[in-house]
Amino acid sequence: MKITRRNFLEGAAVLGFGAFVYDQGRRRRMETLQADEDPTRTEEIGELVSGEWRPTGCLGCTSWCAKEVYVVDGRAIKVHGHPDSKVHGSADCPRAHLAIQQVYDPDRIKQPMIRTNPNKGIDEDPMFEPISWDDAMDLFADKIMELRDNDETHKFGLFRGRYTNINGLLYGNLPKIIGSPNNISHSSICAEAEKFGPYYTQGYWNYRDYDVRNTKYMICWGVDPLNSNRQVSHYLNVFGELLENGVQIATVDPKHSSTAAKSHVWMPVKPGQDGALAVAMAHVILTEGLWSREFVGEFNDGGNHFVAGETIDEGDFNEVHTNGIIKWWNLELKDRTPEWAEEIAGVDAATIRKVATDFGNAAPEALVFMGGGSNMQIRGGYNSMAVHALNGLVGSAEHEGGTITGRSAKLGSFTDPAEFMDEIAQRNSGKQKIDQRGYKNLPALKDGKSGGGVVTNRVADAILAEDPYLPKVMIGYFCNFNYSCPEGERWNRAMEKIEFFAHCVTHYSEMSHFADLLLPSTHHMFEQMSSAAQKGNGYTHLWIGERLIDPVFDAKNPESELPWMLAEKLEEKGFSNLMDYLKTFSDPETGAEPTDGMELETNCFKILTEPIWNPVKYEETENQGTKYNSWDEFLDAGIWNSDAYEFRKLWSNMPTATGKFEFYSETLKNALQEHADKHETDIDDILATCNYDVTGERAFVPHYEEPFMLGEESAYPFTFVDAKARLAREGRSSNCSWFQDFKDVDPGDIKWGDSIKMNPEDADRLGLEDGDMVKITSPSGEATATLKTWIALRPGTVQKNFGQGHWAMGHVAAEDYEGRKARGSNNNDLLGAEYERLSGSTAFYGSFRVNIERA
Amino acid sequence: MAKYAMVINQERCMGCAACSIACKNENNVGDGKFWSHYIMETTGSFPDIRQNYISTLCNHCENPPCEAACPTTPKSMYQKADGIVMHDEEVCIGCRACENACPYGVIYYNEEEPFQRYREGEGAEVTERVGGEHFPYYNPDRAATYAGVRRANKVEKCTFCDHRVYNGEDPYCVVACPAVARTFGDLDDPDSEVSRLLAENDHFVLKPEEGTNPKVYYIKKYDVKE
Structure with a gap:
């Protein structure tokens, strides 16, 4: 019984x-x-x-x-x-x-699939049917050969999302050998504006590291390192120690973030107003005499002549490792008092003054940890400079307890593809890239060059406008731009226009819906060899992993097996350049050429990391860190660590135009001038074209810009605060039940659902209650979500986390997978496709207004 | 005999839920069930806000109401000499009396067999191909002392990872906490870390008025603002 x-x-x-x-x-x-x-x-x-x-x-x-x-x-x-x-x-x-x-995940793509419905569209069933890898790659190669036969190889393109260390083969070199300039990365939907400030002050286009273990004061600005950015494991680990050691922490964020709860001060800046706060803090640091004498310098008479409202003669100050402190003061800072900033930034003057003063007093063991929140805004480029410049002002840039650049592993390089590029490839790979980088309204000044960086989200518009041309054959891997880019609807229409698209991913996704071929990808962590390097805690590590389990499905590594299979097919069809190129990827130990994609995979990693595991190369490249005697020894350990960071080596040795930390950026002036010259105009015109309102000399110093908001306040009364869900794995984990079961680990959110949060005062005014379904509208789209009242949010703002809203990723992510009904909604349906144009970065923050009403 | 307890340092806790996710991983806990969980509260008024996050799990009470309420003989919910409140899934009749008696809501009842997603269709095919009983990432360690996966019409709850503890390991939530917020040990040993932490810090337990004498203690405060 x-x-x-x-x-x-x-x-x-x-x-x-x-x-x-x-x-x-x-x-x-x-x-x-x-x-x-x-x-x-x-x-x-x-x-x-x-x-x-x-x-x-x-x-x-x-x-x-x-x-x-x-x-x-x-x-x-x-x-x-x-x-x-x-x-x-x-x-x-x-x-x-x-x-x-x-x-x-049972919802993974299990074998290659081919589309049988030629009509593409959001409401079309692609009618995918299984196909062998051999047939799939044969078809893909046919499409590439057609481009080659018609001398339009530039109409090939490759989209890269996340990637491993060996991406230089597939992403960097394969398009060149085929004959295309179009390798489009995701970088500018990630953080380019965040890199803009550090580059145009200290010549560093990259993420910084922070010497938190030696700091006394930390300002987390537009960043939530306990949640999503960056080196979250390290910060989760070290924060308790910092608190126990008495490190003072302030967080600048429009919402009370995870880090705000662990901070002594929360500065709930109004969305987009970070620049006002930053220049006011700089003003305090100078007027209170808290700048670094060692790094910045001092007045000839040793006094402090930074008096609010008064200009200073440049000759009165003797600058050391910086450039243009007096210009910055005269052009921008002298009138930027905390009282001026209070109403604009929404943080009371006393708090601004106190944080700036405490920060200055703790310096140089004081740092500003800057994330994308303060600068991935339409007018965020100068915020990025202003926020980062605080590190320069107090001499904490490259200093113990400050913000540091980190040291990289010196790695091997792959064979130069140049000699494998035939005449067609050489000619066509020099054509304009399809993302319109370098156009007059898209300077994308990465590394100081006009069009130096990618403008990922612009590709959809470029395809729709066929400007500069319409690509025909494309492949994407580890990416889902239809979901991860603002205004994904443009991507839906754009991808409809691509004649042939292959998508190599672990999971079906919104972008896959427009694919002609679905190519199942191995999972980077378990099913393929994988490696990446990252910095944190004053060190850089480089990890490597072997294939730990057999691929669960018939999946291939997009970065190695896929190019190999493609090369075989192209060779069969009379174009052997890619295979000839891949055969140069010999095993560094035995000299043997690769004979299949798996050997290519191993050889790629082996070549790349040879300066780590081969003691002779280690010496030659002057790597400094863990020493290994062989590949096997390195592989067995799975990790290399650099030696500790060397501080102050970059002082007066910065890769800027002046070699100094630039408060007046000659580097930016040069870059803007080059871009203006290219378009036969002046810098003021370029800045106006890029939605900035600055003119003249102020364009070269960190300065306040009123936020550029999409949507009139009358029609869209709430400012929208986007953030990334704690467990989102960059938008790829919502088909995991643990993501849904723990969705409420984002404060105020709900399990297996999607909420938009609002201050209860606003909800009362609108007659809305906790749990109501609401419709969110913006000038570019609409979405629905469950309303949650949350006091940790400024009235007039609403906050929603990115991570839900997948209709195509699987049965857990979607509310109704077969019916293509998403669970919750995608923030990107609300954000207009706009840019911080100087960096090419997509805007996600401080630039958007929405309306909320009962659904 | 040991007297096991856990101390959670609220200042060190970063509210990330790694403990709770790792717990599911270790103990093969199905969707919607939480041997380890959290209570989150936001208090104050803008801009003077405090956030709180309290990790919750079975308190392994000295006076466990679940045991008292359990009607079976022998008891399905029962306290061991080392203080761990254990569940005997074989004896459990799924009456839910323990669940109703627990003042902390940390006992969960399986309305249906857990891991449904892997018991049919494509999920079952994956499990079959990969192995692992029940589901592909099934952790066989859990079965060292308890049902590897608890079945329909049974309750389940945290066991302080007794299968690990009896094999000389800390509970998995302790190991998986990136913030080093959790300490597990023996209250009967005055030199243990848990004894030391409780001796040196003000501490509190949840719902002391219930008279359950919880063995999960909290020290310090989560939000560090004045």
């Missing part, structure tokens, strides 16, 4: 059950221990299984943590941080665990 709750409750017998068979440790050697005080109850305590922790790494966000995976009987079961990483040790951010659910 089966005893159930029901018959128990009905008074049935409650004795004599327990005859069920359970899965008690079938595979283990058992031992019996008496561990219970009840002599009638004997308990068997099995031993834990003997699996193996094996090294790999996680590309679930830009933290790029080194991991170990617990493998039992060929299955990946658990993940933890690689204990040997000097960046984060064994600390493991919460979303790393979700990778386990990703790799075993």
Whole structure:
């Protein structure tokens, strides 16, 4: 008789059950221990299984943590941080665990599929049918050969999302050999505006590291390092220690973020007004005499002549490692008092003054940790400069306890593709890239060059306008721009126009819906060899992982196996250049050419990391860190650590036009001038074209710009605050049930749902209540979500996290997968496709207004 | 005999839920069930805000109401001499009396067999191909002392990872916490880290008025603002 709750409750017998068979440790050697005080109850305590922790790494966000995976009987079961990483040790951010659910997701693409419905559209069923890898690659190669036969190889294009260290082959060189300039990365929907400020002050176009263990004061500005950016594992680990050691922490964020809860001061800046706060803090630091004498310099008479409202003669100040402090003061800072900023930025003057003063007093062991929130705004470029410049002002740039650039592993390089590029390839790969970078209204001044950086989200418009031309044959991997770019609807229409699109990803997604070929990708963490480097904690680590489990499905590595298979097919069709090129990827140890895609995979990583594992190359390249004697030894350890960072080496040795930390940016002036010259105009015209309102000399100093908002306040009364869901793995984890079960770990959010948060005062005014379904409208789209009232938000703002709204990723992510109904909504349906144009960065913050009404 | 307890340092806790996700991973806990969870509260008024996050799990009470309420013989919910409140899934009849008696809401009842997604269709095919019983990332360690996966019409809850503890390991939430907020150990040992932390810090437990004498203690405060 089966005893159930029901018959128990009905008074049935409650004795004599327990005859069920359970899965008690079938595979283990058992031992019996008496561990219970009840002599009638004997308990068997099995031993834990003997699996193996094996090294790999996680590309679930830009933290790029080194991991170990617990493998039992060929299955990946658990993940933890690689204990040997000097960046984060064994600390493991919460979303790393979700990778386990990703790799075993029954909704993954299981074999190559071909579209049989030629009509593309959001409402079209692609009618995918299985196809062999051989036939799939044959078809793909035919399409490329057609381009070559018609001398239009530039109409080939490759989209890259996330990637491993060897992406230089597929992303960097393969398009060139085919004959195309079009390798389009995701970088500008990631953080380019964040790099703009550090570049145009200190010549560094990259993320910074922060010497938090030696700092006394930290300002987390538009960044939530306990949540999403960056090196989350490290910051989760170190924050408690910082608090215990008395480090003072202030957080600047329009919402009360995870980091704000762990900060002594929360400065709830109005969205987009970061620049006002930054220049006011700079004003305080100068007027209070708290700038670094050692780094910036001093007045000839040793006094302090920074008096509000008064200009200063440049000759009165003797500058040391910086450029243009007096120009900055005269052009911008002299009138930027905390009282001026109070109303604009929404932070009271006393708090601005106190934070600036405490920061200045703690300096140079004081740092501003800047994230994208303060600058991935339509007018965010100068915010990026202003926020970062605070580090220069107090001499913490490159200083102990300050913001640092980090040291990289010196790696090997792949064969130069030039000699494998035939005449067609050379000619066509020099054509304009399809993202319109370098156009007059898109300077994208990466590394100081007009059109130096990618403008990812512009590609959709470029395709729709066929300007500069319409690409015909494209492949994308580890990307889903239809979902991850603002105004994805443009991507839907754009991808409809692409004659042939192959998508190599682990999961079907919104972008896959427009594919002609679905090519299942291996999961980077478990199913392929993988490697990446990242900095944090004053070190750089480089991890490497072997294939830890057999691919769960018939998946291939897009960065190695796929180019190999394509090369084979192109060779069969009479174009052998790619195969000739790949055959140069010989095993550095044996000299043997690769004979298949798996050998190519290994050789790529082996070539790239040779300066790490080959002691001779290690010496030659002057790598400094862990030393290995062989490839096997390196692979077995799975991680290389640099030596500790060397401070102050860049002082007066910065890769800027002046070699100094530039408050007056000659570097930016040069870049803007080059761009203006290219378009036969002047800098003022370029800035106006790029939505900035500055003219003249102020354009070369960090300065306040009123935010450029999309949407009139009358029609769209709320400012929209986007943030990234804690467990989002860059938008790729919502088909994991753990993402949904723990969605409410984002304060104010709800499990298995999607909420938009609003201050209760505003909700009352609108007659809305917690739990109401609301319609959110913006000038560019609409979405629905559950309203949650949340006091940790400024009245007049609403906040929603990015991560839900997938209709195409699987049965967990979607509310109705077959019916293509998303669970919740995608923030990108509300954000207009606009840019911080000087960097090419897509705007996500401080630039958008919405309206809220009952759905 | 040991007296096991856990101390959670609220200042060190970063509210990331790594403990709770890792717990599901370790203990093969199905969707919608939370052996480890959290209570989040936002208080104050803009801009003077405090956020709180309290990790929750079975308190392994000294006076466990779940045990008292359990009607089976022997008890399905029962306290061991080392203080761990254990569940015997074989004896459990799924009456939910323990769940109703627990003042902390940390006992969960399986209305249906967990891991449904891997028991049918494409999910079942993946499990079959990969192995792992029940589902592909099934952790066999859990079955060392308890049902590897608890079945329909049974309750389940945190066991302080007894399968790990009896094998000389810390509970998995302790290991998986990136913030080093959790300490597990023996209260009967005055030199243990948990004893030291409780001796040196003001501490509190949840719902002391229930008289349950929880063995999960909290020290310091989550939001560090004055």
